[in-house]
Amino acid sequence: xxxxxxxxxxxxxxxxxxxxxxxxxxxxxxxxxxxxxxxxxxxxxxxxxxxxxxxxxxxxxxxxxxxxxxxxxxxxxxxxxxxxxxxxxxxxxxxxxxxxxxxxxxxxxxxxxxxxxxxxxxxxxxxxxxxxxxxxxxxxxxxxxxxxxxxxxxxxxxxxxxxxxxxxxxxxxxxxxxxxxxxxxxxxxxxxxxxxxxxxxxxxxxxxxxxxxxxxxxxxxxxxxxxxxxxxxxxxxxxxxxxxxxxxxxxxxxxxxxxxxxxxxxxxxxxxxxxxxxxxxxxxxxxxxxxxxxxxxxx
Numbered sequence: 209x210x211x212x213x214x215x216x217x218x219x220x221x222x223x224x225x226x227x228x229x230x231x232x233x234x235x236x237x238x239x240x241x242x243x244x245x246x247x248x249x250x251x252x253x254x255x256x257x258x259x260x261x262x263x264x265x266x267x268x269x270x271x272x273x274x275x276x277x278x279x280x281x282x283x284x285x286x287x288x289x290x291x292x293x294x295x296x297x298x299x300x301x302x303x304x305x306x307x308x309x310x311x312x313x314x315x316x317x318x319x320x321x322x323x324x325x326x327x328x329x330x331x332x333x334x335x336x337x338x339x340x341x342x343x344x345x346x347x348x349x350x351x352x353x354x355x356x357x358x359x360x361x362x363x364x365x366x367x368x369x370x371x372x373x374x375x376x377x378x379x380x381x382x383x384x385x386x387x388x389x390x391x392x393x394x395x396x397x398x399x400x401x402x403x404x405x406x407x408x409x410x411x412x413x414x415x416x417x418x419x420x421x422x423x424x425x426x427x428x429x430x431x432x433x434x435x436x437x438x439x440x441x442x443x444x445x446x447x448x449x450x451x452x453x454x455x456x457x458x459x460x461x462x463x464x465x466x467x468x469x470x471x472x473x474x475x476x477x478x479x480x481x482x483x484x485x486x487x488x489x490x491x492x493x494x495x496x497x498x499x500x501x502x503x504x505x506x507x
Contacts, residue, residue, distance in 0.1 A: 223349035226421075231353040231363070235478070238296040240350075241366065243306075245287035245298065247343070248373075250307050251280045258332050262325075269329065269387070276336075276380060283373045290369045294362060303420070303467040310339065310416035312457070313438060315450055327401065330391055334405035337384030338413040344381055347374040408441040423468050424493070431458045 230240050255277045259270055291298050314335065347370050354367040392402040415434035422430060435458050439447040 223345050224352055227346065227349040227353040228356070231350070231357045237366075238291065238294065239301060239303075241287060241291055242297060242299075243301045244347075245284055245291060246301050247307060248280045248284040248287060251339075252277050252284065254307075254311075255280065255336075261328070265325070266329075272383065272387075276383075279376050279380070283376070286369050286372060290365065293365070302470045304423075304463045306416050306420040308463070309419045310335075310412060312454065313412045313415055313435070315442070315446070326391075330388070330398075330401050330405045331409070333384055333387050333391075334402070334409040335412070337381060337388065338406070338409045340377055340380045340384060342413060342417060344374065344377050347377060404441070408438065411438045411441050419464070423464060427464055428459055428461050431461060431464075 230236050255273050259273050259277075262270055262273075264270060288298055350370050351367055351374065354363050354370075357363050388402050388406070392399040411434075415431070415438055418434060419427075419431055432455070435451065435454060439451050442450060
């Protein structure tokens with residue numbers, strides 16, 4: 209059975225590259241930690257909704273999901289305690305929301321037990337599995353970056369917190385792999401459904417991930433390209449409705465415009481010169497500017 213792994217940002221910039229820059233800027237570092245906290249907290253709500261939709265069947269999956277919620281709540285607690293101790297913000301993180309974009313891209317009609325319980329279970333497990341893989345990738349890269357960074361008391365505290373979370377997140381990935389494997393083994397038809405779901409939710413996750421990272425010129429069109437990639441994982445007759453329901457918001461991207469304004473304000477308040485010398489060229493040059501900025505940071 210094929211294994212879907214998260215791809216690099218625009219197939220060019222990896223998690224370690226990103227987290228190395230994040231760790232080097234305390235303000236961005238704290239915002240990133242708060243995004244982790246928000247994601248862990250939000251997943252408790254989303255998993256609870258899945259349990260409510262399942263309405264007790266199958267009992268084994270409901271039991272496993274309840275344990276999953278307990279783990280995510282504990283992770284949110286650890287991260288909240290850390291952020292409060294560091295004097296950081298624990299409100300809703302600024303910028304585009306990975307979780308909101310992921311939810312927007314999900315086809316809810318085919319993510320509903322009333323439509324087909326087993327198909328919905330496959331869809332739900334595939335969606336959970338691919339987001340957990342992204343989390344593992346970033347927690348692992350974050351730990352690596354912190355080990356390369358100055359070993360300050362703050363960095364050590366952050367690393368120890370993430371090191372507590374990572375093994376449980378890896379356990380969630382293995383759990384999802386087992387469930388999907390068991391479902392796939394039921395029949396060739398089940399295997400095809402699992403493979404299709406994995407492709408679909410990997411495309412959705414990649415689109416959501418890049419939407420939260422890319423604010424440079426042309427990001428709206430790149431979002432549309434990702435939307436088309438998602439649609440292409442679906443049966444032909446489902447594609448037109450899926451695209452029409454999401455195309456306008458993808459092109460207008462109000463969250464993207466607000467993120468750009470927020471970033472410009474924060475850069476201006478910190479260093480107006482950096483806004484003109486680094487941010488504006490990076491914004492205009494898109495991915496090339498991001499890569500150039502990464503090379504300057506390494507140098």
